[in-house]
Amino acid sequence: MTVSGVVALIIFFGTILASLKGWISQRLFPMQVALLIASLLIVIIGFALGERANPSVIITGTFLHPITATIAGFILAGALKSAGAFEAASAWIRKLQNSYLGVPFAVIVLMNIPTLLAMPCGRVWVSPLIPVALALSFDIAAKTGDRKMPVIIVSGLVINAAASCGPSLIGGIGLIGEGMGRYPSGSFSDHMQFAIMFMTAFAMIFSKYIYSETVSERMFDVESSEEVKDMSEHGTFSLLLFVTVIVATIIIKPAIPIQAILLCTTLFIMIIAKLGLDDLMRGIILHPLTAMISGFIAAGVLSMFGGFDVLVYLLGFISEHTPLGYVGVSVILIYIPILLPLPCGRIIAVSLIPGVLMFGEHIAQMAAIPRIQEVMIVSFILAGAASCGPSPLGGIGSIGEGRLRLKKSTGMFLSLSVFLAVPVAAFSVSAIGLSSESFSRGFLLEAVITGVVTGMITSYITTKKAFHPGGIAGGLVTSLLMLVL
């Protein structure tokens, strides 16, 4: 443990807390600027304390994958919007709403799409799906009079997308844990997917009953006054192409980066719908991108001066010298990603997974229960993957807040939903164990329970009827498909 590491950790935590609490005015210093200044301060103090540092650590700590996935997602979303794909999606969802299955079916399937077709970064899904979620939620709000519906549905979608990089089999965060812990490839996936369905349901409950803000009257007026456009051929084709490409990517798992696949799809849509570059640019939002990069820089500086080593040391010290012990500290360790929500779960995952494995092994030996290590690593990775949802540093939640023009952060209740969903994954691993085989009796039972319970929650929130056939059918279809895909 070094002095510079302690100083770095204090400055880093202090900056995040001060920005969140508004002690640092966002008008004077936006979060990105505050983080860069904090990084500079850490570097100056580190050098003043005589530390040797290698700037390459900052570069290697900047994971380009989520950044480029976000940009590709934004560009594709711009193309889909210009081609009229969202109008086509909204029209289909309206038809579904008016069918026997009704609103709950449409809502639960839409919100769980990111985890069902899990991409290596949830941002790929958020950009194209938020406009569809907005159209659906304003429609339901107009019919039911529940003005919180846009916040409820967008929050569910956002946390689902944020956590979806955990179970993704094409380069998700779960693979980092499986790789470092040497567990079978894909063995974390199903446990996390079912827990994310619960996480989504929890986010819906909290946004309805705890979060006080609704979208502004002005936004309601704007959305309500928007004309319902007819489905264009280009729009329908673009939407079908997009869904087909994503499903094919999940099933075939081609050795092509997802960013390249998304850009090729964009190019194809551009040619078909005769779009220009301006049409693509309208989908790009710079704030989450710059926040993510500044978050990576700050985390890289923290790592360069041993901030994460200090964190692991402190946890070890607390476990040996306080009544919390190893078990108490393990619980804290699992939840560190949501206590320190960074723009991408990969930062904390790569930095702390060795520590989690070490703690897990220690407790497993003490309790003579080898499965404890598996429970800890899956729980930690789920918390890490979902932590970009509530992150104020350009997390996925900020995209949702921006689209809904919310003034109050949704971070607290999103964190709470992650907090409650992590034990679901822990229980699942402890009961079923880790295996890359999805079709076991345990998983089937879990899929049915998850589908029915989350379906009932969705039905109750959207229609005030817990036993709506559409909600339960939607939940079951989603959870059983998760076993297949």
Added chain:
Amino acid sequence: MKKINIFLFTAIVFYLGFIGARAFFSGYPFSLICYNCKSCDSICVIGIDPQGFMAASVADDPDIYIYVTNYRIYAGEAEKLDPDMIIQCNDKKIKVSAALNEGLISRDTEIITYKMKAKDAAKVCIECAACERVCPVKLPILDVIKGLKNPGREKSL
């Protein structure tokens, strides 16, 4: 204040471009594609984290430390190779030089490594290509490893 903010926001965008440029200068621009998923990590028999080679390419720096968690070497040899190499010793992760100075091990002790420089890790790689086979985007990781092993190529990294 506005000017400072604009300057820093621009710096963030340039930083992204700078990383891309570094990867191109290293001669391995494909390293930008790496998903950081660590699928390769679980397959390596000597515990090398091949994603570290990709990171070394992106940073254009063969001296960054990467995980090598299952390689046995005599402490004296390890010290000669890199005194800052991190080893596993009595459940602790410690620099080999520090472990020797504290008398925890002698130069004849066979130790297990934990983290070593990318260029040193490349030298212990047996080139079985298992990492390439499991990579979801089939990155040619061995090209980087061979480049790091070859002193001429290493200079350009």
